[in-house]
Amino acid sequence: MKRYTRQRHRVLQVVTKLVIPFVLMFGLYVQFHGDYGPGGGFQAGVIFAAAFILHGLIFGLQRTRQVMPPSVIRVLMAGGVLIYAGTGVATMLLGGNLLDYDVLAHDPLHGQHWGLFAVELGVGVTVTGVMISLFYAFASRRGSDEAVPTGPGPIERGPTERGPTERGPTDRGPESMS
C-alpha cells in the first residue's frame, strides 16, 4: 500500500503541490476582499481549510499533522471566537455598545472598517480550525480503530498490514476516492 501511494499518485502529488499555494492565496483574497465582492470569513475559512484537507488526502494525515499540528488547530478554533468576542468587548470598553464598531477609530467609517476586518478574521480563523479538525477527526479514525470489527470493509488488507503501521492506514485517502 505504501508503495502504491508513492508510485501511483505521483502526478497527483506534484499537481497538489502546485495547486495548494494558489488555493491558500485565493482563500486570503476571499477573506480580505469580502467587503468589496462576494465572500467573507466563512467562505475564506472553508477554502483555506480545503487546502490542508487536499494536502492530507494526497500526502497522508501524518505529514499534514506536521504542517498543521492539532495543538495549533485547537488554538485557531478558540482564537477566532476570541477575536470576534474580543472586538465586541473592545467596543464596550471604548464606550460604545457591544460590536458597535463606530468607536474603534475617530472616524466612524474607519471604525466600521476595522471592526469588519477583525470580525471577519475571527470567523475565518474559527471556520478554518473547525473544518480541519473535522477532517482530522474522521481521517484519524481510519487507522486507529482497525482492531474494532466494523463489518466488511471496502478495501481488503492483507494480514501483514493489519498492525498499526507508521503511515500505512492514513495513506488510503486517494485510493478511497478512486
Add this chain to the structure above:
Amino acid sequence: MEHVVIMTLLGFLVVIAIGIIVLRDLLAAVALLGLYSLVAAGAFVVMDAVDVAFTEAAVGAGISTILFLGALSLTSHEQKPRGNDSLLAVAFVAITGALLIYGTLDMPHYGSATSPAQTHPELAVRFIERSAGEVGPPNVVTSVLASYRGYDTLGETVVVFAAGIAVLSLLGLRRRRTLDSAPDDAPGDTPAAEPHAAVGYASRSAAGPIAPSVRPARDPESSA
C-alpha cells in the same frame, strides 16, 4: 429566459435527488450530493445571490463531500439491502411534503417587489440606501452580516465552534499521538496490544480528548 434557466436547474435538482435515493452505491450517491450542491450554487448565481452560491459551492460541494468520503472510508461502499418500504413511512413522507408545499403557498412570489422584506422601511430599502454611509463596504451583504447583524454572526461563529468541540469530544483529535510523535510513550496504547477489541475501543474513546497519559492507567481497570 432567466425563469427557464432557473426551472431547468431546479429540475436537475429533482432528478439528482431521485438518483441519490435510488442508488445503492454510496460512493456514487456522495458524488451526486456534491453535484446537487454545485447545481444549487448555479441556481443561486442566476438568482444574483452570489454570497450564498459561494458558500454552497465551498461547503456543500467541497467540505461536505470530503467529510462524506471520509465517513465512507470507515464503512462499506454499498448500502445494505432493505426490506419492503413501510407503507407508514411513505405516507408520512408524502403528508409532510404536502404540508411543506402547502406552506409555501403563503410565501411571496419569486422576485416579488412587494414582499415585506422589500417594502419594509427598516429592511432592504434602508440597508441599500444607507449602508454605504453608515458602514462603508460596497458589498451590502457584508455590511449586514458583520455590522448590522454582527451579534447574530457572533452567535453563528460560536455555533461553528461548538460543533467543532462536539466532534472533537466524540471522535478525538489526538488519538494516534503515540504513533505520531513519541515512540517512547505509552507502549500499551497501540490497538494491537489491546486485550479485548471492544473494551479497548471504549477506553480509548473515553480517554481520547483527555491527556493521553491517562490511558495506560485506565486500560487495566476497564479490561478487568
